Amino acid sequence: MSAVTQTAVLDRTAPRPTGAGQVRQILTLVRRNLTHIKRQPEMLTDVTIQPVMFVLLFAYVFGGSINVPGVDYKPWLLPGIMAQTIAFSAFIVAIGLNTDIGKGMVDRLRSLPIRRSSILVSRSIAALIHSSIGVAVMSVTGLFIGWRVGEGVLRGLLGYGLLLLFGFAMIWVGILVGSAMRSVEAVNGLMFTTIFPITFLSNAFARTDVMPSWLRTMAEWNPISALTQALRDNWGVAGAAVRADAPWPLQNPELATIIWSLAITALIAPLALRAFNNRTTD
Amino acid sequence: MSAQEAPVIEAVGLVKRFGDFTAVDDVSFEVPKGSVFGLLGPNGAGKTTIVRMMTTLAIPTRGSARVAGHDVVTEPEAVRASMGLTAQSATVDDLLTGRENLRLIGDLYGLPRKVVRSRADELLERFSLDESGDKVVKDYSGGMRRRIDLAVSLIAAPAVLFLDEPTTGLDPRSRVELWDVLRGLVRDGTTLLLTTQYLDEADQLADTIVVIDHGRIIAQGTPLELKDQSGAASLVVTVSRHDQVQQAAALLRGVVGDIHVDADARKLTAPAGDVAALASIAGRLDEAGIDVDDLGMQRPSLDDVFLALTGHKAEETTNEEVPA
CATH class of the missing domain: 3.30.70.100 (Alpha-Beta Plaits)
Structure with missing residues (x-):
């Protein structure tokens, strides 16, 4: 400490801050979020152990009782769990953003000469990377249980592209929830009671044909179903074919997934930005 | 007024309302370059709100403020580029090391990478954190956390530094150490605005003290002048x-x-x-x-100052004038 009192702490001849270019701001903040994962790898359990556990639970515990006629349930299930995993990107963004707001980190960042949007963009990119690690783990897991990309590389990549697109839309939901909720516990509570059941109310885990008609209608119009269907189609999963009178989103799942993603973004993004600005401005 | 004499921090008629509640009520002050300005007041007096307005985190309901010659409302980017903020709760990233925290903020300021690296090393050394620089902040003691927090605020060598209750929660030794650091900064020409609940802290550091109660300035002067008003030890x-x-x-x-x-x-x-x-x-x-x-x-406490200035204790005034 004594050194401080005797010598200059700051060298004012050195360059003055100019504010980093936005790309550098975003990369710097993404790196920060990825360092969090490196320091606390258990943060990844939500996209690794949890979905793998789901695959095993559903494939081996419930699998026998869930009737998907003439089809191996395990590879059929996998795209559904990937869709669920990518939907949880909202969860990851919401928790991270809410924590940063609560701990004053967002205020510190806002006191710097950076663009406010860098805070959100970096959070979103980090969350997509986080979820993508999960999707990669799922893919590897899939190889062990008989899942293959069977329709060629391009259609295989289309599937992954649709996953990312839907993840992008869900990120806005995460920004909205993370900004609006007052605590991480509240974020957890809301997400578990909404996103979680919504991902189940779909064709991800079970065929919709056998559901009661009101439930079937809900499930088949669920964006998760369109995404799951698009993945099954493009990855050539056995049993992917839908019945002839299935609603439009299941007949055109790629387009439906794109429309759903754009619609969610168009609807939620303005609300999310407003919630974030309200929360962080006074 | 010539450029040299212009105050580095200036508030004119600052008002901040949250709904019906007036948190800051017509506060004006000037802080000359290289001096230390203390905002003294009890919890809830409006100190943090004033700092938030001065650092562009809150928008004044009325009035204006300038930091390093830039208006906080119309030129927030310029204000942010010329000041550092150490908030009330040490806002450092627990999962990053001390060095990583410094580099994170330095990179965001847009300083050249080489400068960021050398300044980070330099600040760790100056703040006696060079041995802990590669440990995650989560494992730091309270005093170390405060020091790294302050070091992070200094990475861009700001001309103006805002400190919101910099020593709250610190043990006496860490407090005195931090005071030494702050004195060093002032010697280097940094202008400081700090808030505190402790008269002795304001007394130790500040050239000018403003006493705030319910968002209003109730007294202003040098530490000596204020202590004269509040009676001797x-x-x-x-x-x-x-x-x-x-x-x-x-x-x-x-x-x-x-x-x-x-x-x-x-x-x-x-x-x-x-x-x-x-x-x-x-x-x-x-x-x-x-x-x-x-x-x-x-020694006279904040209560004694309040007693002398307002005729009643700080806590009592809080109860009497709580907004409806």
């Missing part, structure tokens, strides 16, 4: 045995005159008194065979 003796209280009281009256006796607490309080009086009283109590638990000087 008092001398407090706590006697060990109940049966010696009256004997001690008589003895004390002989030395300093009028005293206050709290027989139940075995506590005697005498106004004024200096260190010489303290020594003389210690000797006499010892000669008289009176056992003493505690003997010392009590």
Whole structure:
């Protein structure tokens, strides 16, 4: 400490801050979020152990009782769990953003000469990377249980592209929830009671044909179903074919997934930005 | 006013309302370059809100403020580029190391990478954190956290530094260490605005103190001027045995005159008194065979200042004037 009192702490001849270019701001903040994962790898359990556990639970515990006629349930299930995993990107963004707001980190960042949007963009990119690690783990897991990309590389990549697109839309939901909720516990509570059941109310885990008609209608119009269907189609999963009178989103799942993603973004993004600005401005 | 004389921090008629509640009410002040300005007040007085407005985190309802010549509302980017902020709760990233925290903020300021690296190393050394620089902040002690927080605020060598209750929650030793660091910064020409609940802290550091209560400035002056208003220190003796209280009281009256006796607490309080009086009283109590638990000087507290300035204690004013 004594050194401080005797010598200059700051060298004012050195360059003055100019504010980093936005790309550098975003990369710097993404790196920060990825360092969090490196320091606390258990943060990844939500996209690794949890979905793998789901695959095993559903494939081996419930699998026998869930009737998907003439089809191996395990590879059929996998795209559904990937869709669920990518939907949880909202969860990851919401928790991270809410924590940063609560701990004053967002205020510190806002006191710097950076663009406010860098805070959100970096959070979103980090969350997509986080979820993508999960999707990669799922893919590897899939190889062990008989899942293959069977329709060629391009259609295989289309599937992954649709996953990312839907993840992008869900990120806005995460920004909205993370900004609006007052605590991480509240974020957890809301997400578990909404996103979680919504991902189940779909064709991800079970065929919709056998559901009661009101439930079937809900499930088949669920964006998760369109995404799951698009993945099954493009990855050539056995049993992917839908019945002839299935609603439009299941007949055109790629387009439906794109429309759903754009619609969610168009609807939620303005609300999310407003919630974030309200929360962080006074 | 020439450019050289222009205040580095300036607030003119700042008002901040949250709904019906007026958190800051018509606050004006000026801080000359290289000086230390202390905002003194109890919890909820509006100190943090003032700092948030000065650092562009909150928008004033009325009035204006300039930092380093830039308006906080119309030129927030320029304000942010020229100041550092150490908020009330140390806002460092727990999962990053001290060095990574410094580099994170340095990169965001847009400093060249080489400069960021060398300044980070330099600040770690200056703040006695060079050995802990590669440990995650989560494992830091409270004092180390405060130091890294302050170091992070200094990565861009800001001309103006805002510190919101920089020593709250620190042990006495860490507090004194931090004061030394702040004095060093001032010597280098940094202008400081700090908020505190402690009169002794404002006394130690500030050239000018403004006392805030309910968002209003109720007094302004040098530490000396304020202490004059709030009365001198008092001398407090706590006697060990109940049966010696009256004997001690008589003895004390002989030395300093009028005293206050709290027989139940075995506590005697005498106004004024200096260190010489303290020594003389210690000797006499010892000669008289009176056992003493505690003997010392009590400096005027924030409560004493408030008592002197407002005629009632800080807590009482809080209760009386809570907005409807």
